[in-house]
Every structure is written in C-alpha cells, then in structure tokens.
Amino acid sequence: MATRTASAAGAPRFRLSRDAALGYALLAPAFVLIIILVGYPTVLALIMSLQKKLIGAAEAPWVGLENYQKLLSDPIFWLAVKNVFVFTACSVALKLVLGTLVALVLHESLPMRGLFRSVVLLPWALPTLVTVLIWTWMYSDVAGVFNHILLSARLVDRPVLFLGLPGLAMASVIAVNVWRGFPFFAVTLLAGLQSIGEDLYDAAKVDGAGLVARFRHVTLPGIAPVMAVVTLLSTIWTFNDFVIIWLLTRGGPGNTTDVLSTYTYKVAIRGLELGKGVAVSVVMLPLLVTLIILLTRFINRREAGA
Numbered sequence: 001m002a003t004r005t006a007s008a009a010g011a012p013r014f015r016l017s018r019d020a021a022l023g024y025a026l027l028a029p030a031f032v033l034i035i036i037l038v039g040y041p042t043v044l045a046l047i048m049s050l051q052k053k054l055i056g057a058a059e060a061p062w063v064g065l066e067n068y069q070k071l072l073s074d075p076i077f078w079l080a081v082k083n084v085f086v087f088t089a090c091s092v093a094l095k096l097v098l099g100t101l102v103a104l105v106l107h108e109s110l111p112m113r114g115l116f117r118s119v120v121l122l123p124w125a126l127p128t129l130v131t132v133l134i135w136t137w138m139y140s141d142v143a144g145v146f147n148h149i150l151l152s153a154r155l156v157d158r159p160v161l162f163l164g165l166p167g168l169a170m171a172s173v174i175a176v177n178v179w180r181g182f183p184f185f186a187v188t189l190l191a192g193l194q195s196i197g198e199d200l201y202d203a204a205k206v207d208g209a210g211l212v213a214r215f216r217h218v219t220l221p222g223i224a225p226v227m228a229v230v231t232l233l234s235t236i237w238t239f240n241d242f243v244i245i246w247l248l249t250r251g252g253p254g255n256t257t258d259v260l261s262t263y264t265y266k267v268a269i270r271g272l273e274l275g276k277g278v279a280v281s282v283v284m285l286p287l288l289v290t291l292i293i294l295l296t297r298f299i300n301r302r303e304a305g306a
Helices: 018-048 066-072 075-107 113-120 128-139 145-152 166-194 198-206 211-239 243-249 260-270 274-305
Strands: 002-006 012-016
Touching: 012 018, 018 274, 066 274, 075 113, 075 166, 075 211, 075 260, 113 166, 128 145, 128 166, 128 243, 166 211, 166 243, 198 211, 211 274, 243 260, 260 274
Parallel strands: none
Antiparallel strands: 002 012
16 A cells, blocks of 8 residues: 655655555556557547548548537437437347346256256357348248248238338347347346345245245345346447347348447448548447446445445
8 A cells, every 4th residue: 555755855755565566566467458458449539530531541631520510410320329229228128027037937946947048048159140140031021930920820911021111120120139138137147046045035935925025025136236237238238239230130221220330330331431430439438438337336336245
C-alpha cells in the first residue's frame, strides 16, 4: 500500500510498499495489452467516425459530426435501433424463461438425466453456420418442415414465407436465436439450482409452502444472482449478434430485420462508407459500456459479499 513520507525539504510524498509495487508490476503487462487491444482501436474508431473515410480512398478529410448527423436523419438507422431493442428484449426474455424451465426439469431426478443434459447442450455446441442452415431448411417454402406440417394439417392453403414476410421475419430470427442460446441459460441456472440446499426446501414444506411458494421464496432467491449475470451476458451477446440475422435474412425483407450490427456492415462494407459505419458502432458503445459496468459491479458485489 502507499505510505506518506516527508522529503528533505519537508514536502510530503507517497511511496509504494514492496508488495504494492510488485502488484502494479505484475499488472503492467495486462494493462499494456488492454491499451493495445482495446484502447487504441477505440480511439482510432472515434477519430475515424469524425472523418469521411471511404474504403479504398487514401484521403480521409475531417468532417466533424457530419456522419452522426447523417445517421440521425436516416430512417433506416432508427428502424435498426428499434429492431435491435425488440430483437434483444424478446430473445433474452424467451431464453430466460425457457432456460429456467429446462433447468428446473433437469434438476429433478429423471431417468437418463445425464443424457438429457447432454442433448440440451446440442444447440449451443453446434456451429452457428450449421444452426442457420438447419433453420433455413426448416423455414423453406419448398421443402421446409414447418410448411409441410402446416399444409398437411390444412392450416394454410399455400406455403408460408417465414423469412420473406415483414410480420414473420423478425419472429423467425428471434426463434433461431432463442433455440441457440437457451442451453446457456439452462446449464448455468442448473448449476445455480444445485447450490441450493435441500434443507431449505424441507423447511419450506414443513411451513406448508406449495410448489409455487417454494419456487418464489426458495428457488428464485437462490438462483437470482446467477440469473442476473447470465441475463446481462446474454443481453450483451444478443445486442451484438450479426451472424444469425445476416445469414437468415440479410436484414430483409425491406430492412425489417436490420439491427445495428447488420446496418453497420451494409454502410461500411457494402456502401464503402467506413467512417459512417464506424459512427454506428460508436453510437452502440455507450449502451454496451453501461451493460458491462452493471455486470462488473454486480460480480464485484457478489465477490465482496461472499
């Protein structure tokens, strides 16, 4: 720790103890690495967002806030903002509910419980490309599973364009994200359930608590810390999701499934306006930083209270 000493001239000065100096020396390589991998690209992105940087152009004239002004006046940008909040909120909420239900079922004493737990991990373990290809085939209007079921049951007269109709495209994309992401919730919450002592459930039964009351007063408080961390992590990942949406719909039809990540790609790579595309990413930065700060504070509080 730092100690205050008096110099020859009488002015106080601080001197680190040997342990504190060693600690800072050990942290220095990690700090330098963070500066190189995070700090420098962030500063470079902020500078580039204030320039008219075009892919392939040698010059990048300074335009100030012009890129941000163009974004704020672009209706597609605001549509992408709305879509990313709808996509993130619906996906995370459904993953939380489905993951909690699956975790509760897998926590019970079931035959072949180990096999079921392994099968639940399958959507999470599959590569994203494989997942998207499977769901693209299932959504197909030519030989897709969903259309085959609907037509066989005579619920529809013609194939449904799940990825081609504005009203269904977003719901279809959310379904894929939920299917891929709920195992992470289920397995993590299952670990939280296993940390709750059986004596708490026994005491609740003695007090006359039913199934719902035990879940509300024993299970939910026991897994709440894990649930909060998993929800924050999933929110960050889902907010930045690009691959699933791009491979399924390319942001269509008519930009109805465009989110900020796909909009950034269209502006920066397809439109060659790298400066404007980086400005979109900079706009995303405050929200992501807020989520990361919340996650870090929550984890620190849990560690301090442990």
